[in-house]
Structure formats: structure tokens, C-alpha cells
Amino acid sequence: MPMGASHPNTQDEPVLLADGLVKQFAGRRVVDGVGLRCRAGQVLSLLGANGAGKTTTLRLCYGFLQPDAGTIRVAGIDRCTDPETAARRVGVCTQDDTFDTDFTVRGNLEQVGRYFRPRPPALKARIAILLERFGLDRYASAKPDILSGGYRRRLMLARALIHEPQLLFLDEPTTGLDPQARLEVWELIDTLRRDGLGIVLTTHYMDEAERLSDELVVLREGRMVAAGKPRAVLGDLVGEHVLVLEARDPAAPAVCEWARQAGLPELTRVLSDLHLALDGPGLARFIARFGDLRFEVRPPTLDDLFLKLAEKS
Amino acid sequence: MTPHYRAAFQWQSRAVLGRHLTVYRRNWHTAALPPLLEPIILLLAFGVGLGGFIPEFSWRGHPVPYLAYLAPGMLAYTAFMTAFFQALFTAYIRMHYQKTWEGQLVTQVRLEHVVWGEVLWAATLGTVYALIVTLVLVGFSLAGWLHLHWIGAFLILPLLFLAALAFATLGLLFTALVPSIDHMNIPFFLVIMPLGFTSSTYFPLEGDSPWTQAWLILNPLHHLAEGIRLVLLTGEIDYHLVAACALFLLMISILVPIDERLLRRRVLGEG
Incomplete structure (x- = not known):
């Protein structure tokens, strides 16, 4: 029943x-x-x-x-x-x-x-x-x-x-x-x-x-x-992919600058990491530019959305 | 009839009343002790004990021993205090601590039904407690300590219910207003206790000053106590009972919409 x-x-x-x-x-x-x-x-x-x-x-x-x-x-x-x-x-x-x-x-x-x-x-x-x-x-x-x-x-x-x-x-x-x-x-x-x-x-x-x-x-x-x-x-609010790299990485400032010039949103600091939301073409461009960096790509989660909303408000 | 008063007769109000009755029935053997023992103790201590030192005095031309004077006053005081106390303390506990109201308000029960359920319950309990006091007085009569006109009791009980309804709406007003349970001492000791004792319940209140006269004319508890006393001591009815009825109806008609509005703001955040 x-x-x-x-x-x-x-x-x-x-x-x-x-x-x-x-x-x-x-x-x-x-x-x-x-x-x-x-x-x-x-x-x-x-x-x-x-x-x-x-x-x-x-x-x-x-x-x-x-x-x-x-x-x-x-x-x-x-x-x-x-x-x-x-x-x-x-x-x-x-x-x-x-x-x-x-x-x-x-x-x-x-x-x-x-x-x-x-x-x-x-x-x-x-x-x-x-x-x-x-x-x-x-x-x-x-x-x-x-x-x-x-x-x-x-x-x-x-x-x-x-x-x-x-x-x-x-x-x-x-x-x-x-x-x-x-x-x-x-x-x-x-x-x-x-x-x-x-x-x-x-x-x-x-x-x-x-x-x-x-x-x-x-x-x-x-x-x-x-x-x-x-x-x-x-996908609408965060992006298709979330790129995660260590904030201490010496290339981090260069990534931030690249994102700024590409008109992407600012990288989000989460503890010791930097997060960057990207769509497919954006990810391809990133890999072409920073392919030798150590980074991780994962699908977005609602945590990313939540952080994004908190950031905006 | 406006929705404020129509709700009193709707099934949801009866469902809320039924809930309180179910809880009370389960604990009746402990819950009935105070209304049973309190009047016995008070009648013995004040009526028989203290009354033994007070000579018969003249009340409205009738020679009255203090015990006979006290007994009707105690009936009025019981209905008043029980209803007020229930609508103040126990309703507040259900509203604030137990969240019983919130659990009811997510069903087909609306706030006006919760309000009427509480008021009807407080009034029912006030009347039942007054009935228990009546039984104690019957016991005192059978023992030969009291001589009352019991035929009038049938008239008094509906009036006590009306009185208890009115004082329950007053209690609920303070439930809606007090910021916390600690603040209940303010209405209790500054309003209710003085009102209870200066209403011809435990001693005659007389005086020619305009303030005293105004107090006696506008005080429904005074009219209730005096009206009941006349019925029980002489078997007569006078204007006090009519005045009491009118004032209680006025209280109910004014306070129910106010209670509902204030509680809507407090419980729902609206209004």
C-alpha cells in the first residue's frame, strides 16, 4: 500500500x-x-x-x-x-x-x-x-x-x-x-x-x-x-566544468590574469585551492595555455553553486 | 456572525478542544487534586478557622457568617483564576515550548481555531473546577457548616462558564503580549492577583469614593461574586448577574479579535 x-x-x-x-x-x-x-x-x-x-x-x-x-x-x-x-x-x-x-x-x-x-x-x-x-x-x-x-x-x-x-x-x-x-x-x-x-x-x-x-x-x-x-x-549558474588548482602554485597569478583577460569570472578561493568555472571551449583554451600545470577538472556540484551565490550576495 | 466568532462553532475548534480534553483525561487523578484540595484547605483555614474569630456581619441587610460569605466568592474566584491561568501559562507553553500550535497549524486547523480551542478549554476547565468547589461546598452544607440555596446552582454554572470564557480571552491576551515566560509575573501579580482580591471575593469591598464606585461598576468579577452570593445566600437574583453577563459578553467580543490579531503576529509573523 x-x-x-x-x-x-x-x-x-x-x-x-x-x-x-x-x-x-x-x-x-x-x-x-x-x-x-x-x-x-x-x-x-x-x-x-x-x-x-x-x-x-x-x-x-x-x-x-x-x-x-x-x-x-x-x-x-x-x-x-x-x-x-x-x-x-x-x-x-x-x-x-x-x-x-x-x-x-x-x-x-x-x-x-x-x-x-x-x-x-x-x-x-x-x-x-x-x-x-x-x-x-x-x-x-x-x-x-x-x-x-x-x-x-x-x-x-x-x-x-x-x-x-x-x-x-x-x-x-x-x-x-x-x-x-x-x-x-x-x-x-x-x-x-x-x-x-x-x-x-x-x-x-x-x-x-x-x-x-x-x-x-x-x-x-x-x-x-x-x-x-x-x-x-x-551548468547555467556555475559552468560545465570546475577547474581546481593549488593557490600556492607559482603559476596561479598567471592563471588569474589569463582569466581576467578572457573575461571569465574571478577565481574563487576555497581553503588552499583556487576554483575556476569553465565551459568546454574555455577548458580547451586553458589546457592549450597551461597544459603543463598540475590541476584537476571535475563536474560542478551544488557546493560550487552555493559558494557562487554566497559570493554574489 | 463574523469569522472571529464563527470559528468557535467549527469542527476544528472542537478538535483542538478535544485534544486538550484527551490529555487532561489521562492525567485527571493528579490534575483534579488542586481544585479539590485548595477549596477544602481555604474554607477550613479562612472560613472555619479565621471565620471563627470574625463575628457575623451584615451583608446587604442579611446577617452572614464569614464562611457563608466566603463560599460564593470562592466559586467566582475559581472560575476566574483557573481560566486565566490556563489561557496564560499552559497555552503559552503549548505555543512556545511544545510547539503544539505549529503542529496543529499545518493541518486544516487555522489560528482562529487554535485560539477558540484554547479559550473553550480554559473555560471548560474553569467551570469543572468551579463544579468541584461546588461539590466541596455541598459537603460543607451536609456537615452543617453552611446553609446555601442550592436551587440557584443551576443558574450559576452557565454563568461561571461565560465568566471563564471571558477571563480566558484576557489570559490569552497576555500570552500574546509577554516577551517570555518570566514576564508572566507582571500581568499575574500586577493585574490578576489584585483583581482577584478586590472583587468582593474574599472580603466586602465598599466605599463612597468615585474611584471605588467606578471600580465596582466596571469590574465583572465583582458583579459575578456579588450575584452568585445573593443567589446562594438568599435565592434571589438581582442586577449583578445581568451586569456580569453584559460585561463578560463585552470582554469576549472585544478581546477575541484582538487576541487573534496579536497571536497572528506572534505565531505567524503576520499582521
Whole structure:
């Protein structure tokens, strides 16, 4: 039995369609013209530095906040005109643990089921399935306080899925988890995607975004600076290749000068290395000019993108 | 009916209320001890103990022993203090530390439902505690220490619920305003405790000064205590009960939208 939507949306309509979202706090635009599109069985990641507007964008989409401008459709429902029906179709896993500490693990799932109408059908059976599939059955009668970080996340995910939503929002789902627990959460997210759930997540873990995302939206100061497939976004914003050479190399000043004259972006210093983003022809020119240097060429990663964004802001 | 008040009757508010009730039911045996023991101790200490040194005095032309004077005041004080305390401390803990509200707000529950759920719960608990005090007073009556007109109790309980609703909205106002839990001492000791003791609950408040008169006219807790006292001591009803109802309805109608607006700003950062 799938953990997510049992009633997938029509193929034509994305499960999330947001357009022109604007949100101001104290006169400052923290979200400025953001548009998102996520289909069933797809993971859309919002990426950006702290304060880029990721969480606020997510909160607008799941209805915690109201946008000052823009439209949001969830599984074909307009969130502004029918917020209650729209809320019935989404599940939310917040960044902080917001499970109810007055209830046991099982009690949490029972209680959150009471916050939805129509009531989730066959709730007891649904809870049993969620407990088993998230590995929570042995903690069912325990208070959530005793759970490890990874299991707390599992409980948060199970809570978000109790009413079989079509769209799942995950706000930094693995922040603070150890590598093993992160991997387990990634596997759960991947399973949910395969079950046909649309998933929108925020993260500033580059490896997480790379591994999980079908589509990526990069935010900076509330605005979208790039959107698309992860590789395409990286190519657009960083370049096809990243050249790495030691900053102590005697030829480094000459490389910097060559890059400046070629109209390339400045080399980025990362610890003891210098990084230079290049396209294919640029790399060929570099090799023709500095072929005898010791350097490394690797594909760009989201870390490069993140550093680039940080540099620009 | 505006959305502020309509939310009180929607299923989401009942779901929030149900959540609090479920938690309370699990801990009822320990949670019921304070409302049961506190009035017994206070009635014994002040009503029987201290009251033994106070001669019968005239209250509105009726000779009244201090224990009989104290008992109705304690009913009013219990509904007032329980509802206020719940809406202030425990709601704040759920909002700030336990993040229960945030967990509710990512479902079909909206902030207005959380507000009404808290207010209704505080009022329910205030009424239940007042009912427990009533049972203690019945025990005192059966022991022959008190002589009250119990027929009026049926009238008093709905009024106590209304009072508790009003004071819960006041408690929630401070929940929305206080910067941290440490700052709760300010409304508690500067507003609530003085209000609780200067409202004809534990001793008669009289005076001809315009300030005293204004205080007595505008103070809903004074009207509540005096109205209940008249019902229980004489079986009569007078303008105090009407004044109390009017003032409580006024409080609720004013404070609910304010609470909601302030909490929207505090919890959601909006408004």
C-alpha cells in the first residue's frame, strides 16, 4: 500500500502550481515573484542560503502564511478560495519537531488524524501501516521525547502522511541528523516519490538536493535565480566544468590574469585551492595555455553553486 | 456572525478542544487534586478557622457568617483564576515550548481555531473546577457548616462558564503580549492577583469614593461574586448577574479579535 496519495492527480495538472508569490514582512520583501511547479512523483527542491526565502515560500504554499500577491493551486484546488480543501491534500513536515509531546507515538498519529475532515478512512489500519513502514512500531507506546533524531523525523513524516496527501512539504528534512539517519530519510523520501507523491523540500545540503531533486529552484534574497534540472541549473549558474588548482602554485597569478583577460569570472578561493568555472571551449583554451600545470577538472556540484551565490550576495 | 466568532462553532475548534480534553483525561487523578484540595484547605483555614474569630456581619441587610460569605466568592474566584491561568501559562507553553500550535497549524486547523480551542478549554476547565468547589461546598452544607440555596446552582454554572470564557480571552491576551515566560509575573501579580482580591471575593469591598464606585461598576468579577452570593445566600437574583453577563459578553467580543490579531503576529509573523 502506498504511503502517500492513493488518488493521484490528473497528468495534466501539477500537484503544486504557484505563480508570482510575494510576501513582505515589515516592509521587506522576503519572497518576491516566486513561481513553483511540482508534478506527482516528482521532488522539487528549493535551494538557497539562510534568509533566501525558502521556508517562507514553503509556508506560503502549505497555507501557514498568506501571500501578499500571487496564486497557489494545490492538486487543482485554489488555496485562496478553498483553503480547507487545499489543506486536506497536503502533508507538512516542519523543520522543527512539532509532534505533540503529550501523546505517545501512536497517539500522535491518532490525534493528527482528528485535525482533518473528511476523517482519514480506516485510521487504525493506516496507523499500523505507517508505524510499520517507518520502523516506529516498536516505539508505538513510547513518548516521542525518547526517540533519536532520525526516528523523530520518521514520526514527523508519518504524521504528515496520515491523511494520504497528494503533496508533501518537507522543510529541511535532515537538518541535524547523523549521516546514517540522513541516508534513511533520503530512502524514505525516494519511496514516497515512487509511490506517486509530489514532494517539495527545502535544503541547504548540496548532496541532498543533488541526490533527491528532479527539479531545482534556486532562491536568493527572495527571488528565483535559477530553475530546472539540477545539472542544467549548475551548468547555467556555475559552468560545465570546475577547474581546481593549488593557490600556492607559482603559476596561479598567471592563471588569474589569463582569466581576467578572457573575461571569465574571478577565481574563487576555497581553503588552499583556487576554483575556476569553465565551459568546454574555455577548458580547451586553458589546457592549450597551461597544459603543463598540475590541476584537476571535475563536474560542478551544488557546493560550487552555493559558494557562487554566497559570493554574489 | 463574523469569522472571529464563527470559528468557535467549527469542527476544528472542537478538535483542538478535544485534544486538550484527551490529555487532561489521562492525567485527571493528579490534575483534579488542586481544585479539590485548595477549596477544602481555604474554607477550613479562612472560613472555619479565621471565620471563627470574625463575628457575623451584615451583608446587604442579611446577617452572614464569614464562611457563608466566603463560599460564593470562592466559586467566582475559581472560575476566574483557573481560566486565566490556563489561557496564560499552559497555552503559552503549548505555543512556545511544545510547539503544539505549529503542529496543529499545518493541518486544516487555522489560528482562529487554535485560539477558540484554547479559550473553550480554559473555560471548560474553569467551570469543572468551579463544579468541584461546588461539590466541596455541598459537603460543607451536609456537615452543617453552611446553609446555601442550592436551587440557584443551576443558574450559576452557565454563568461561571461565560465568566471563564471571558477571563480566558484576557489570559490569552497576555500570552500574546509577554516577551517570555518570566514576564508572566507582571500581568499575574500586577493585574490578576489584585483583581482577584478586590472583587468582593474574599472580603466586602465598599466605599463612597468615585474611584471605588467606578471600580465596582466596571469590574465583572465583582458583579459575578456579588450575584452568585445573593443567589446562594438568599435565592434571589438581582442586577449583578445581568451586569456580569453584559460585561463578560463585552470582554469576549472585544478581546477575541484582538487576541487573534496579536497571536497572528506572534505565531505567524503576520499582521
